Amino acid sequence: MRGVIMHAPGDVRVEDRDTPTIERPTDAIIRVTATCICGSDLWPYRGVEPVDHTPMGHEYVGVVSEIGADVKNVEVGDFVVGSFVASDNTCEICRAGYQSRCVHNVMMGSIGTQAEYARIPLADGTLVPTPGTPDPDLIPSLLAASDVLGTGWFAAVAAEAGPGKTVAVVGDGAVGLLAILAAKQLGAERIIAMSRHADRQELARRFGATDIVEERGREGAAKIKELTNGLGAHSVVEAVGTQESMDQAIRATRPGGHIGFVGVAHNVSIDGLRLFFSGVHLHGGPAPVRRFLPDLIQLIWDREIDPGVVFDLTLPLEEAAEGYRAMDERRATKVLLTV
Numbered sequence: 001m002r003g004v005i006m007h008a009p010g011d012v013r014v015e016d017r018d019t020p021t022i023e024r025p026t027d028a029i030i031r032v033t034a035t036c037i038c039g040s041d042l043w044p045y046r047g048v049e050p051v052d053h054t055p056m057g058h059e060y061v062g063v064v065s066e067i068g069a070d071v072k073n074v075e076v077g078d079f080v081v082g083s084f085v086a087s088d089n090t091c092e093i094c095r096a097g098y099q100s101r102c103v104h105n106v107m108m109g110s111i112g113t114q115a116e117y118a119r120i121p122l123a124d125g126t127l128v129p130t131p132g133t134p135d136p137d138l139i140p141s142l143l144a145a146s147d148v149l150g151t152g153w154f155a156a157v158a159a160e161a162g163p164g165k166t167v168a169v170v171g172d173g174a175v176g177l178l179a180i181l182a183a184k185q186l187g188a189e190r191i192i193a194m195s196r197h198a199d200r201q202e203l204a205r206r207f208g209a210t211d212i213v214e215e216r217g218r219e220g221a222a223k224i225k226e227l228t229n230g231l232g233a234h235s236v237v238e239a240v241g242t243q244e245s246m247d248q249a250i251r252a253t254r255p256g257g258h259i260g261f262v263g264v265a266h267n268v269s270i271d272g273l274r275l276f277f278s279g280v281h282l283h284g285g286p287a288p289v290r291r292f293l294p295d296l297i298q299l300i301w302d303r304e305i306d307p308g309v310v311f312d313l314t315l316p317l318e319e320a321a322e323g324y325r326a327m328d329e330r331r332a333t334k335v336l337l338t339v
């Protein structure tokens, strides 16, 4: 089969890979229908994380082509959506709603779903079948549920977005934009998008942002305070993962407020004394997308939400290298790869 391999930073190729087979009785194999390039795939692309002939990709939707002997919840032919972390969905951590930290978790990035087929470990706990074969126009939204929508949703939930709340979102990538959609769905009263890109501001407004703040860092946080009677937002989503974005999120949150942080932290440190006096709640990490998948699939199926519009470039798998370049150069927010 064909699949994406990152040989070294900046060097993405589509090559022949071994077609996966059932390795454990709890595995399933899916024929990938669509996959995509994640903002986090840019960390190795830019040399911030190590990479050496690594299969890429952790987002996927597809059709089950084979199941192991112990798989009961999905059948060959089912159209399925899964999280970027495989989980058993039965251990104590999973049952508490933190499936991405399952005691048996397998990061799908270690398998590489930017390929024609993918092996899904712990298929019963990981995969959620859709109510039927989706209309083609629903596929981008279902694919978004696999990571960016689920992650944005978790961020909004972790930040306790809801009725009567002012929510500020730091980061205007796909996750930040979908956190806006989530905050709107959760009933937030006011949603402030922090973005300086016109196209992303437009999408933010479409998803439910009521205000746009273009300033960053201290100035950005000061602007949030200005918009909230000097108090700061009740709920802040941090969807970048840099020192500046985390500082900005903490500064923008009112005492007693909540921060949902889902940007993968790179060289972020938090000053203990400043955190102490901020009086904020910090809750984040790799999003337990599996917790939200059944509800998100239903919202998409019923056409209540359209998260798939975050994909602004669609390419065939064979042109993955151009997809990485487009995201690296910020010519695209999120790239869908058809398989």
Ligand SMILES: [Zn+2]
Pocket (backbone or CB within 6 Å): 087, 088, 089, 090, 091, 092, 093, 094, 095, 099, 101, 102, 103, 104
């Ligand atoms: Zn578990």
